[in-house]
Amino acid sequence: MRAAPEGSHGGGDGCTGPGEHLIRAGYTLGGDDGCIANARRQALAFLGQAEADYPLSVPARARNLTQLVVSELVTNACKYAPGPVMVELGINIHTVDVVVWDSDPFMPAARTTDPDRIGQHGLEIVQAVSQTLLIEQQPVGKRITARITLFDPPTTEKPGDL
Incomplete structure (x- = not known):
């Protein structure tokens, strides 16, 4: 994984403008049997590096999401x-x-909720836990950007309100 301060390479990612990130990292996966677990490990390592390099705390909720x-x-x-x-x-x-970039030009959409459907809930889950979900067609394939908030927004409920 390559990590670099935002100013070291240009361009936005579809959800943010240039210069907004403290740190960015990118890597390529070959699609083999271990690539999904490897991607999760890389994500955890990235968040740990961000905490080590910047005055930043990543809550467990954001880490898990x-x-x-x-x-x-x-x-x-x-x-x-x-x-x-x-x-x-x-x-x-x-x-x-x-x-996440891939070579398939098909533009997916989250399906309507169906508790009887087995499988194919991935994009629904991503949409539910993300602040923003952006799917963009690219010259070769597509790019999907999900933005996850680090902290829950403050609630307006008072204790005892239900």
Whole structure:
């Protein structure tokens, strides 16, 4: 995995403007049997590196959601797209961005909720746990960006309100 401060290479990722991330890292997966577990490990290592290098704390909830989103998006890419899968992670003081590129030009959409359906809930899950989900067609394949908040927004409920 290659990690670099945001200013060291240019361009946005579809959800953020240039210069917004504290750190970004990218890596390519070959689509073999261990690639999904490897992607989750890379995500955890990235979050740990961000905490070590910056005055930043990644709550367990955000850490777990990042692993879940990476797992779901990489699983879909490995299952449906031929060739390598590219993953990019970016973080700032508010959010973690997970970006997955693959070679399949098919533009997926989250299906409507169906508790009787077995499987094919990955994009639904990603959409439910992400602040933003952006799917973009690329010259070769597609890019999916999911933004995960580091902290839950404050609630307006008072104790005793239910």
